[in-house]
Amino acid sequence: MSESLDLPIATPILYRPNVGIILTNAADEIFVAERINIPGAWQFPQGGIDDGEDAETAMYREMAEEIGVTQNNVELLERRDGYRYAFAKGRLKYGIYGGQEQSYFRCRFLGQDSDINLAATHQEFSQWRWIRPEEFQMDWVPKFKRAVYRQVFLDFFGLELNPPVS
Template structure:
């Protein structure tokens, strides 16, 4: 009988700088708990919370601002499995099932990683072609799928 995997419900934010659409710069952040792991901000969806509510809450918790404008959302949830080295820490989940939002920072938004429970210790804005040079390996396939979709739909 095949193993049944358990996935944590999650949201992820592909964040464009406030200069979009004049410039296409993406916010990536470096985790403070796993050495040299860069990613898009993301987090779990609490019970009774919509994906959009979780998005705004997680952004406030992780990057200190929820001042974003939602541009669009990926049409379905995407799953990925945790690497074995991280899976133990995330028990009982084998991976995450994510809803991806493409958002733009508002002009007056200020990034502040010194939140109540900091998850990141650095961030940067990078161009599309630079994302895959720095993001962690196990998220690349999902990121590629999401970014290709947003590009095909004319957002990037």
């Protein structure tokens, strides 16, 4: 006769729908920005998909909110879905989300650098720059996001980024 164990039922991780934005310029450089609250943390603009919003609409909204670039200043080149990461140390966002599931969009920037405004709404970044994709450093990214960034660089640029030296 077997004994039944009263084990707690595992709660599945809920992933918040999210978009990431790879903005490229005419020289095929990519836009990266440094988080205002974490010096040395450089990343792509990203943000959540609001209720009733599709991913493409969220991408244009987040781009305008975070870096001041509007839809008329970009050309959408490609989209890839299904990138997921869990937050570090079991952290929850909004009390329910244990991670994010991202759709990444690559867009060509058609405007001028002066069209970029980090203080367009609520400022999340302290500075920005254009870099070649191969110049991106994995130690700029929190550990829990690194697998996604590695896959994004492989999928969009055919680049295998090396792990940080540290």
